[in-house]
Structure formats: C-alpha cells, structure tokens
Amino acid sequence: MMYQIQGAVQETLITVIIALITLAATYATFYLRKATERIKCEIEAIEDSKQKVLLHNALDRLEEVSRKTVNKIEEVTAKKIRKAVEDGKADRAELEDLAFEAYAEIINVLEPEYLKVIQESLGDSRTYIFNTIEEHLKKIKLTEIKP
Secondary structure, three states, X not given: OHHHHHHHHHHHHHHHXXXXXXXXXXXXXXXXXXXXXXXXXXXXXXXXHHHHHHHHHHHHHHHHHHHHHHHHHHHHHHHHHHHHHHOOOOOHHHHHHXXXXXXXXXXXXXXXXXXXXXXXXXXXXXXHHHHHHHHHHHHHHHHHXXX
C-alpha cells in the first residue's frame, strides 16, 4: 500500500513539475516575443533616423554639386552661347540643352547612395534636380545684375 501511495505521489509530483516547466517555458516564450517586438521597434526608429540623416546629407550634397556644376557651366559655356545667340550664330536651344548637360553631370558626380535615397524619397527626383539647377541659375543671373 505504501508503494502505491508513494507511486501516486511521485506521478502527481512529476505531473506538477512538468506543468510548472511548461508554464515557465510559456512565460519565457511570451517575454521573449515581447522583447523581440520592442527591439524591432527600436531598430526601426534607429533606421528611420538614419534614413532622415542620410536624406538630409544627400540633399545638402545635391545642393553643393548642382551649385558648382551650374557655376562651371555658366562660366565656361553659357556666356559664350548667349553671346553667339545674340550675334545670331547659335540657336537658343543650345542654351536650353545646358540644363540637360548639368543634370547628367550632377547624376554622375552625386554619390550612388545619395542618388538612391533622393530617388526613393522625393518621388520625381529628375524634376527636383532640374528645379535645383534652375534655382542656381537664377541666383547667378541675379548676382550678375546687381552692381
């Protein structure tokens, strides 16, 4: 009889221990999933922050590259073409083609990771770059007009 009681108690203890181990494993899994979700959210926030910094740096670099490119083209080519247009020796379309030349040069000079983030973030990056070119050209013309 004692062995039967002892056997029943052992089975009950084993069942209780297995239940406690299962419960502990369930809680561990639950907290592990919660911790994983929290870490994923933190990583996402960091990546968003990095993406914002990268976009800001890319736009600054675009500004710098486009300013230098427009200044160079204006100094080297545009003044000569304007004079030739005034003298009737060149077509005005040649001046308009300079914007495409500037665009191509900016695309070639701009770092690939900056170009990629600009294209992904702005939607129509081509128009944005052409508008930046025009903006710099207007600034140059305004400084030429001022005494």
